[in-house]
Amino acid sequence: MNNKLEIKDFSFTYRGAKSASLCNINMSIPTNKVTAIIGPSGCGKSTLLRSMNRIHDIYNGNIYEGEILLLDEPQQQNILLIKKENDFIKLRQRVGMVFQKPTPFPMSIFDNVAYGLRLSGTKNKRLLKEKVVKALKDVALWEEVKERLYDDARGLSGGQQQRLCIARVVALKPEVILFDEPTSALDPLSTLAIEEMIIELKKNYTIVIVTHNMQQASRISDYTAFMYLGKLIEFDVTENIFINPKNKKTEDYITGRFG
Amino acid sequence: MRLIINKLAIFLSSLMAILGLFFLGWILVTLVIKGSGALNLYIFTHNLVNNGILNLIWGQFVLAGLAAFIGIPVGILAGIYLQEYGNNSRYAYFIRDLSDVMMSAPSIVVGTFIYAIIVMPFGHTNGWAGVAALFVMLLPIVVSTTDDMLSLVPVELREAGAAIGASKYHVILHIVLKAAKVGIMTGLILAFARVVGETAPLLYTSGSTIYMETDLNHTFPSMTVSIYNLATMPDEKLVELAWAAALVLTIIVMMLNLLGRYVVRNKR
Ligand SMILES: Nc1ncnc2c1ncn2[C@@H]1O[C@H](COP(=O)(O)OP(=O)(O)OP(=O)(O)O)[C@@H](O)[C@H]1O
Ligand SMILES: [Mg+2]
Numbered sequence: 001m002n003n004k005l006e007i008k009d010f011s012f013t014y015r016g017a018k019s020a021s022l023c024n025i026n027m028s029i030p031t032n033k034v035t036a037i038i039g040p041s042g043c044g045k046s047t048l049l050r051s052m053n054r055i056h057d058i059y060n061g062n063i064y065e066g067e068i069l070l071l072d073e074p075q076q077q078n079i080l081l082i083k084k085e086n087d088f089i090k091l092r093q094r095v096g097m098v099f100q101k102p103t104p105f106p107m108s109i110f111d112n113v114a115y116g117l118r119l120s121g122t123k124n125k126r127l128l129k130e131k132v133v134k135a136l137k138d139v140a141l142w143e144e145v146k147e148r149l150y151d152d153a154r155g156l157s158g159g160q161q162q163r164l165c166i167a168r169v170v171a172l173k174p175e176v177i178l179f180d181e182p183t184s185a186l187d188p189l190s191t192l193a194i195e196e197m198i199i200e201l202k203k204n205y206t207i208v209i210v211t212h213n214m215q216q217a218s219r220i221s222d223y224t225a226f227m228y229l230g231k232l233i234e235f236d237v238t239e240n241i242f243i244n245p246k247n248k249k250t251e252d253y254i255t256g257r258f259g
Numbered sequence: 260m261r262l263i264i265n266k267l268a269i270f271l272s273s274l275m276a277i278l279g280l281f282f283l284g285w286i287l288v289t290l291v292i293k294g295s296g297a298l299n300l301y302i303f304t305h306n307l308v309n310n311g312i313l314n315l316i317w318g319q320f321v322l323a324g325l326a327a328f329i330g331i332p333v334g335i336l337a338g339i340y341l342q343e344y345g346n347n348s349r350y351a352y353f354i355r356d357l358s359d360v361m362m363s364a365p366s367i368v369v370g371t372f373i374y375a376i377i378v379m380p381f382g383h384t385n386g387w388a389g390v391a392a393l394f395v396m397l398l399p400i401v402v403s404t405t406d407d408m409l410s411l412v413p414v415e416l417r418e419a420g421a422a423i424g425a426s427k428y429h430v431i432l433h434i435v436l437k438a439a440k441v442g443i444m445t446g447l448i449l450a451f452a453r454v455v456g457e458t459a460p461l462l463y464t465s466g467s468t469i470y471m472e473t474d475l476n477h478t479f480p481s482m483t484v485s486i487y488n489l490a491t492m493p494d495e496k497l498v499e500l501a502w503a504a505a506l507v508l509t510i511i512v513m514m515l516n517l518l519g520r521y522v523v524r525n526k527r
Contacts, residue, residue, distance in 0.1 A: 053422060055418055055422055058417065058418065058427070085426055085427070088421075089424045089425075089426060090424075092421065092422055092423070093424040096422065096423070097419075097422040099415055099418065099419055099422075100415075101413075101415055103415045103416050105416070105419070105420070105433075105434050105438075106434065106437040106438040106440075107437065115423065115425075115433070119424055119429065120424055165419065168423060169422075169423070172423070172424065
């Protein structure tokens, strides 16, 4: 099994917090698979996910311990050592992120997708357009927006906005895409559309998704991590976690006895 | 019982609203009655020396316009600093408080201050002093508007920008400012409307003159100061002209306010 990320003895403390929000996490994120992170509210799922692209660092003063290795055989890089803004930008181009609430930028649909591409150096107009169209097709949004590419993106429906945000990330061709509860603000149909898309995306991308929706985790993920109170309790193939959990806590959570 | 209190509250608040509107209406009606008499094309094409208000309108707009021209970029940059760069530092809190204090400083104090630091060394009232006084009035309004409007932009948007590989200054320039654009624009128009009608800061600084003036080193025409001067003249004609000028100024300020609202309504 090939891994894309390796998290080793990782602990995380927010600026000014008395205790660590994550304690001694060890896990590997396999390449081109969907890894789900589940657990009760406040257990540190978002904190862990947001460490993987160091988005935490737009606020300073957080404390990281341990290692998170981003692997690109034969190279590897401990992303916790990154300090310079340029290196953060490179990291985030390799590890993209989609948030819970759709966050369309205040610009046209086209520019929303083109923005990151322009920043990363695609200047040629024709190439830019090609990449934007490709990304919109990848997230199954093209048919719905091809007539109004230059309208303000904030005029799209919530589900469309979320797919646009995914297109924005996909356009950059990252190696990993992180999703933090990407469907919790959406209706069931939009949710289904995004789930199907994620399954499609894993052919080319390594995916990590935080979700509160147990069915969602079991439907789309290959591996599942269960977290509780800042610790990784159990990490295994999704079927094992859901059908045959080894830890009592995991079983209680899966069966809905707490959380 | 609760119903009665509720009704009473509605009654009282409506009464107060009507009272406020009543005085506003009174002022407007008086202005229109007394001001429209002398209102004609002639006064817009002649200077005060010939019983017109052309030089006054010009002077007022040059003073307020220059103050805005300098104050808006400075204020926006300061607002960006406060919200985006210095958010948690003591220094930022200090600047923010200072700006709030400045905003509530009585305008006559601002006028006297500029008188002391610019007019006295100069030896006489002049346009630059007027610009400086209006600048001091305008700056804190622009700073706090920008600060407030930027604070309304959700953090998620900034995070999403960073997550796509935008540097901090790209996020501010391309995303945050764009998202806050309408609010900031509205604030700027309202800030301008506010200083364009100021009298007290100009009284001792720009002064006012009956002639057309283009050199800011000289005493500069100012509409508000001239209205103040004319209103106390014995000549009835001049008093009437003051009313007309007041009406024109009121219309300008009201139009600017309406423009401010229009911008909000149309861009959201
Ligand atoms: N900015 C912050 N500063 C200090 N503590 C924080 C901050 N953000 C989160 N925490 C704390 O870190 C812990 C983990 O929070 P996190 O947001 O990762 O939980 P989560 O598992 O994503 O929860 P949810 O399912 O509700 O999104 C919580 O105890 C929370 O209170
Ligand atoms: Mg969370």
